[in-house]
Amino acid sequence: MGVYHREINEPINCLVNTEGLFNFGTYNTAIPKINMLDAKNPLGFCNCNWFKSFRLKEWEAFQLGNDEVFVFGVVYNAKIAVFILLIIYDKTNDQTYKYQKIVNPSKAIVASGMLDTYTNCSTSGYGLFFHNNLEEDEIDIFAKFTSSDKLPEAVIDITAYHITQPIVVCHPLGENRAMYSHKNFMPVEGYMFLKDREIAFDPDKAYMMIDDHKGYYPWNLKYDWVMGCGYDNKGQLFGFNLTHNQVIDPEKYNENCIWLDGTMNVLPPINVYMGKKVWIIKDEYGMVDLRFYPVTEASIKFNLLLICSDYEAPIGRFEGFFDLDGRYIQIGECFGMGEKTRYRI
Template sequence: MTYNRKLQTPPAEVVNANGRFNFGCYNAPFTRVNLLNAQKPYALPLPRFAKNLQLREWQAFQITNGRYFVMVAIYNAKKMALVQFIVYDKEQNKKWRYEKKVAPFQLQLAQGLYNTQSGYQSNNFTLAVHNHLEQERFEITARIKDFDDLPNLEANFTGFHTAAEAEPLVSVLPFAQNRGMYTHKCLMPAQGTLLLDGVATPFNRQNSAMIIDDHKGYYPYPTRYDWVTALGHTPEGILLGFNLTRNQALNPEQYNENCLWYNGKITTLPPIAVQRPNGVQNTWYIKDRYGMVDLSFTPVAHTSVNINLLLLHSRYEGPYGFFNGYIQHHSGNKIAIDQLFGMGEQFYLRA
């Protein structure tokens, strides 16, 4: 069997003038990210404010310089919201987790990636994302001090979303006839500085990388998904990464967000399955039925969050660790994945 999912040129808007989702998988950004314009994403018509309460939104980034792995997230589920800045040192096997649960109205989340901003600001935790696709870049700044007995932190990163070095996967996936999700994912070169406990660590462009996930969706109730991602460079210095998700999208053979990035270009990948025969803290296995994806994931650090309230139940497992195996490139060559560092998530939300 062979698999091929061609990426299309996107229309201007996620939702068209008639209020219908432009479902598909695309190779370029949308000019307008306008999910609130969807007509009847649910069985009953809802006013705009009610649709907004159902729309989950986030911007997340993974950043590495080979030694350090950084996870940045601004997440708003409307019933709950949080900001995260997590640093993991592979050499010391040490993690610093800066996480703050906030009121949903305290977050700013960008609507599109052209000259927009996402962020959160308080006395001890400031996180800002400046989206400048018109300049082919993203800029992230963070300043966190006197926070939960953790060392003070400052950081600034720039991701270079250039046409020559960074082909995005932009997906609009269906959950129902006119209800779905949007995501813009891209691996790109990066540079910046991480100042942790007074020690400055450079992220040089030649050995640093960043993945963006700009994400909005009317997710099913309850929501379940498995997700893994990793990024870095081959021994020859080629930029390498992948995104693999198993979610609740309809017709995943046609509509999924699975891809390999290799040397600035995308190979689309088929639906995958994730197996954890010995639980989430032991080895995961990620495979497809076409023989294009065959990976193991060995966690070395773990984050669990379990919230069980009257109207909200959330289970989150989010380990960091090493991937090994292969992913088949569109040329037919199998790209070796050798101790590539990344993360996985097993997620359930009833809210």
Template structure:
């Protein structure tokens, strides 16, 4: 029942309802003015994550209209140590952040205020992320190694004008540095990878999801995956896709099976026998945000993935010790 959107068109129809489906690039056109919902219900964010086999760096610029956030976090998940945590909450930002309407076209997203400078620049599918915040200086360069990505436009059964337009780009090599507190941490492009989680939409106040995304090398070839469930009506567009040798391979629905504790192994399996991954966690990055009406909690579990993934042509890939994450989020926002 999943629908691939091959032709360019709007995210929303003339009545403000989502046109559901998935694509491998920015096929749909997002227009903030076409949303048929109160402005305080619109949510938009750009989230970048850069990681290697022990360090993870995260940038966020985003808002839920009535509350926004600019943040920078660095942690060593191999040691279970938080190294840097900078966050600024923005009250009533609404449209003042000027979030881009396309995740792939050249654009610049800039926040510069009260001593905080954060800039995301996209040029020819290469990205430069820079930040200066008190004594912190960050510069990261990202380069795509696969022209395909995962794009979904989901409806919600609860509300006709609710939608989730999301673009996830992984299989990006990353290089750069973080300087803070008299220390320096470096990311080498041979062993560091980047993710963009780009989200726009309107959805119910209470929501829950499971998400996993990873990139790495398998026998010298770039391999990646995006997996998720629980958020919106995924009958026409699940967010499950494999990436290998420059191509994208669509999967159907995937189930996340957890143990009694978050640190127990996670099992991620599809319903057609093409995916069977086990995540053995080593670190639980738990985040909680409480502000005004916002009450969010997310357990992002880092560790190693092992198992199998089957491509569209039947090729079975052995996945062994790919370092990445899976998360469970429960949000009220």
């Protein structure tokens, strides 16, 4: 097997330059100006800003965990509708709570970048709010989901500290067509109320991942993704992000990485082989070899001809290892989630 290498590009101020071209690359600092609507013909033909905005898929998501719970929340703007989703897996009681609604786009805003911006969505007792304040190295998240016949009330109020190194990508889906993502693995503090229980998040023991995401994806959007956080067999904390998507030239452009000691380390392209009881995630360099065992099921599936969704987001545990050019990370304890996403929307 060969040795994998990928350069981290020098910081940039905006995603699209003055000529309307995307600054393709992988970065480890926030990009101040996420000006995707300034791109010249990103869909392959001349079009106006309202149509580019309509075709631009946008979401902000977080994963939150400690010894007691694992939480996934997202505001996803597909432009004809907004999806708000919160999944809580209570490790202590082996219970899953899933809150989801489809919302009118007028009731949601997805942030543009991470410097003093806001994502919010609220409707009928469901609310999820992000304040991305990287000028102060903080991301604040508040969520409140009211009780129903089958679900208890859930309230989350947390602050994540953006003091680690992010992976920020602008990667090609076509000639001048891109997806953008800002992801980071961070310490977090705050609390969650679930039923009659308060769960505290201690920054020495709790973690959060953030994903600020936009893309001129094809009508048929497709990607497989996993993330996990935990400890190796020596007790060292790590987090990882692995995606197999529609980006062109994944050897050069992918968002795969592992965080160690607050530093982001790039990883090679991967493939995800999905079985009913186990997912296998591997690369061709011998650097990634994982098994993912889902313990929960969550899906959004429908087919309305022009619009359809085949989405699965299981939560579960990981086994396996990473090998970073001789730095061997054997997983001791690791929890996370995966996504199989197939949208026509």
